[in-house]
Amino acid sequence: MLSSPWWLLLLLVVVLLGVAYVYMLRRRRQRALTFANLDLLKSVAPADRGRLRHLPIALLIISLILLTVALSGPQADRKVPRNKATVVLVMDVSRSMNATDVSPSRIRAAQEAAKKFADELTEGINLGLISFAGTAASLVSPTPDHNATKVAVDKLRLDDKTATGEGIFAALQQISTLNAVLGGTEGAPPARIVLLSDGKETVPDDPDDPRGAFTAARKAKEEKIPVSTISFGTRTGTVELEGDRVPVPVDDDSLRKIANLSGGDFFTAASLDELNKVYEQLQDEIGYETRRGDNSKPWLIAGTLFALVSAFAALAINRRLP
Structure with missing residues (x-):
C-alpha cells in the first residue's frame, strides 16, 4: 500500500x-x-x-x-514490541506435577521455563501469576516488574487435587481488576492467559460445572481473553503416593478443549526444551504486534x-x- x-x-x-x-x-x-x-x-x-x-x-x-x-x-507490516498487554501465568501445582517423566521433575522444569519466559517477555507487559491445586492462589498481580513473578515461581508448593476452572477464574479476576485500575474495559490493553497443567480437572468432577474449566473457558471467550494451554508431561508419568506408584498421564483432550472454547492455542511439551520452545512462541505472539508503517x-x-x-x-x- x-x-x-x-x-x-x-x-x-x-x-x-x-x-x-x-x-x-x-x-x-x-x-x-x-x-x-x-x-x-x-x-x-x-x-x-x-x-x-x-x-x-x-x-x-x-x-x-x-x-x-x-x-x-x-507501507509495510512489521513486528514491533508491545508497550501494553497483560499476561497471566496459571500454573498447576497438583501432586501429579511431582512426576519425574520430565527431568528433573515436571514442577521443577515448569518453574525453570516460567522464569525464562518472565526474563524474556517484552518490557512493559504486565505479568501476573496464579497457582492452583484444590483451590487457586493469586501470587502476583499483573505488573511490569517481571522479577516479582520469578521470585514467586521459586516458592511454588504442591498440593492435592486439580481445580483448573478456579485457576482460570482467578486469572480473569486479576485482569478485570487491572483493567478497572486502568480506566475500564474500554481501551484496555490486550490480555492473554497462559495455562500450564499436566492432568485432568478433579474439582469439580464435571468441567461444565459453574466453576468448572470449560465454563471458565467460555467466560474467557466472552471477555475476549484467550487461554493458551500447555499440556506438560508424558502419558507414562507416575508419582509415588503413600508408598504406591500412581500413573499420572497428561490429559491433552481437556486442555485442548479449554483452548478451543476460549479462542486460544493448544500446545504440548514433553521436556524442558520443548516447554521453552512453546514459551518462545508465546512470547513472540504476545510480546509483539504487527503494525503498518512507512x-x-x-x-x-x-x-x-x-x-x-x-x-x-x-x-x-x-x-x-x-
Missing part, C-alpha cells in the same frame, strides 16, 4: 525524460549525417563507445523511479545509490555528467 499514491504521477515525467533522450540521440545522428565528408566526421566525433554510453542515463532513470516510489510513501527508506537508499552510480558511470564512460 501507498500513503501518497499521487506522487506516482511523477513517473510520467521520468517516461518523458527517457523519450526525450531517445529523441535527442536521433536528432544528433541526423545532424551528423549532414556532413558530406565522412572522414572528417570520424575525426571530429568522439570514438563510438557502443551501447555502454547509454548506461548512465539508464541508471539515472532507474534512480528516479525508485525515488518516486519512495515519495509515494510505501517503508520508504529502502527505496530512498536504493534510489540514491543508483543516482551516485549513474554519476560515476557518466564520468568514466562519457567523461561528463548525464
